[in-house]
Amino acid sequence: MIEATLVLIKPDGVMRGLIGEIIKRFEQRGLKIAGLKMVRVDEDFAKQHYIEHVDKDFYKSLEEFITSGPVVAMAIEGVDAVELVRKVVGATEPKSALPGTIRGDYAHVSYAYADKKKISIKNLVHASGNKEDAERELNLWFSIEELHSYPNVHELHTM
Ligand code: CDP
Ligand code: MG
Numbered sequence: 001m002i003e004a005t006l007v008l009i010k011p012d013g014v015m016r017g018l019i020g021e022i023i024k025r026f027e028q029r030g031l032k033i034a035g036l037k038m039v040r041v042d043e044d045f046a047k048q049h050y051i052e053h054v055d056k057d058f059y060k061s062l063e064e065f066i067t068s069g070p071v072v073a074m075a076i077e078g079v080d081a082v083e084l085v086r087k088v089v090g091a092t093e094p095k096s097a098l099p100g101t102i103r104g105d106y107a108h109v110s111y112a113y114a115d116k117k118k119i120s121i122k123n124l125v126h127a128s129g130n131k132e133d134a135e136r137e138l139n140l141w142f143s144i145e146e147l148h149s150y151p152n153v154h155e156l157h158t159m
Contacts, residue, residue, distance in 0.1 A: 011069035035075035065120035
């Protein structure tokens with residue numbers, strides 16, 4: 001039941017000075033940060049990360065967005081972490097994301113607006129969509145040496 005998942009603070013979150021605020025949301029939920037680094041992604045790496053989207057209409061603008069500045073990559077662990085992290089992050093479309101979620105508290109734009117402007121949806125965070133994606137993405141972003149094993153207080157309280 002303990003899972004690991006990948007979270008990225010995308011360039012908009014970094015440029016807006018929201019790194020600390022976003023990391024705080026995961027820490028306060030009791031999730032463990034097992035890996036953390038800042039990375040500048042190139043086009044080739046973007047295609048590997050977003051492999052399922054490469055042929056889609058929005059891919060070009062997504063690639064421009066994700067390569068436009070550094071991202072903060074995190075490996076996050078916890079009980080049912082893949083699903084829980086998606087819940088903390090909120091819906092893909094900021095307009096639809098519920099208040100209380102990261103996307104619902106810090107963004108508001110709709111798909112329709114972004115499509116009309118031919119820009120990517122700037123929704124602050126990436127989180128792996130399911131367990132298979134989480135495993136693939138963690139392997140892509142982190143080496144074994146970059147993933148740390150240590151006890152956190154929340155584990156002591158759920159033993
Ligand atoms: O990030 P998430 O898994 O919630 O959504 P996705 O469907 O896997 O799409 C990946 C990313 O592409 C989104 O987070 C948006 O930044 C972007 N996107 C977009 O700009 N326009 C769309 N119509 C769909 C996705
Ligand atoms: Mg996705």
